[in-house]
Amino acid sequence: MTEKTLAAVATGTKQTEIKEVALPDIESAAGILKVEIVGVCGTDVSYYNDLKAPMILGHHVVGHIHKIGEAASKRWGVQEGDRIVMEEYIPCGQCELCRTGLYRLCPDTNPKVDGIRYGATPIDIEPSLYGGFSQYMYLHPNAVIHKLPDHVPAVEAALALPLSNGFEWMRIIGGVGPGSIVVIQGPGQQGLACALAAKAAGAETVIMTGRQSSLERLNLALELGADYIVNVSSENLAERVKEITNGKMADLVIDVTSGGTDPVVSSLESAKTGGLVLLGALKGKRFNDFDLDIIYNKSLTIKGVRGHSYKSVQMAVEFISSGKFPLAKMNSHNYPLNETDLALRTAAGEMDPSRLLVTVSPWQ
Structure with a gap:
């Protein structure tokens, strides 16, 4: 049978x-x-x-x-x-x-x-x-x-792939390490994974952003090791990053939000001169009246990121197992x-x- x-x-x-x-x-x-x-x-x-x-x-x-x-x-x-x-x-x-x-x-x-x-x-x-x-x-x-x-535990094991994206984007692609200042836009699975990976890599400052509707997730980010949260519903991100970093701004900013193009713009504004901006979510929208000169003036590197590698999944498995x-x-x-x-x-x-x-x- x-x-x-x-x-x-x-x-x-x-x-x-x-x-x-x-x-x-x-x-x-x-x-x-x-x-x-x-x-x-x-x-x-x-x-x-x-x-x-x-x-x-x-x-x-x-x-x-x-x-x-x-x-x-x-x-x-x-x-x-x-x-x-x-x-x-x-x-x-x-x-x-x-x-x-x-x-x-x-x-x-x-x-x-x-x-x-x-x-x-x-x-x-x-x-x-x-x-x-x-x-x-x-x-x-x-x-x-x-x-x-x-x-x-099974519920932790199920995090292996989301966490692997965090390790891929923060450590392998982003080069995050001791002393790094990182801004993560969006406190969903991918954003929290990036925060964990950045802290595991030794980042000095991890800043997580989100809207008022994501306040519970923002607070969880703090429990998981993020150093600061920014409520973009009521705070200007670039101004808060400047304040938190004493004007240094962020070495790396990643946008893993799914809503609109505003987070992309604020990511560029929050990165330091010579910084790296990673785009990790589809938008389904086109930019209107966007001033491209910010990329030139700050000599920014912008890179789209997608998925994980064998190495980053192994990193995630070892991280979870610890x-x-x-x-x-x-x-x-x-x-x-x-x-x-x-x-x-x-x-x-x-x-x-x-x-x-x-x-x-x-x-x-």
């Missing part, structure tokens, strides 16, 4: 259904993961709100190896029962981008050009189990995985599989505007 798993299949816009999906017979180079917990990402919400084809969402996945082929076991260095963190990418491994470490940009990982990716692959692509909102998930031969110690930070505070809601719809609506801010990390535990 064919073994089956329960999965929350997104079947329409803002709609999921619990369905039985057959577990595949795996070849030597593949495997099956028993999903332990899945973090709900903003990308999941965007697919949920505008679904193009039925799929199993969820890509911040933690689980245990359920079945593993002989070749996959040797290649990944894992065996049945091992606990792992999944990356969402399924790269080809052969193109120039993959060969130079930029596999997150490999066309094979881009669903918009017929690539496949965990949490973004239609169920009509066999064997269908490409999403974490399921009791079991298919381990593709080209999957990228990381071993994780058993002592890490137990030095109260990461469990970042988890605000954990739902069972049959409440995946509620989890997605919560992550979208429909149920609780102060939500933080939302997770789904398929066996709960």
Whole structure:
């Protein structure tokens, strides 16, 4: 008899259904993961709100190896029962981008050009189990995985990918280290991850910004190690940064907000001459009447940042495993599989505007 798993299949816009999906017979180079917990990402919400084809969402996945082929076991260095963190990418491994470490940009990982990716692959692509909102998930031969110690609490383990973005952008790309002054625009998952990564790297001053509606998250940023918060609903960011830094301004400013272009402008204003401004969120808007001379006059470097590397995920796993930070505070809601719809609506801010990390535990 064919073994089956329960999965929350997104079947329409803002709609999921619990369905039985057959577990595949795996070849030597593949495997099956028993999903332990899945973090709900903003990308999941965007697919949920505008679904193009039925799929199993969820890509911040933690689980245990359920079945593993002989070749996959040797290649990944894992065996049945091992606990792992999944990356969402399924790269080809052969193109120039993959060969130079930029596999997150490999066309094979881009669903918009017929690539496949965990949490973004239609169920009509066999064997269908490409999403974490399921009791079991298919381990593709080209999957990228990381071993994780058993002592890490599940809700903290689910932070591995958001935290890896923080380490990628702050340490690997941003070069943050002792003495650095960092401004982080937006106290969501990505912003809090950047704050943690910056402090772990030894930054002297970390300033987190947010609106009045994000006051609870701003206060959490202080608990997690940020040095200052700025409420941009009532304070001028550049003026506050000048005051806090005694006129030095910021070595690095990152915008991970999703609303409007104002944070981009204030980021440029808050950076020091010769500073670095990172843009880590889509805006969907064009600038009007923007004075480009600020970039020239301050000799700023502006760079778009997206995703993580193998190294930054390893950094995140080691950081989480150390137990030095109260990461469990970042988890605000954990739902069972049959409440995946509620989890997605919560992550979208429909149920609780102060939500933080939302997770789904398929066996709960």
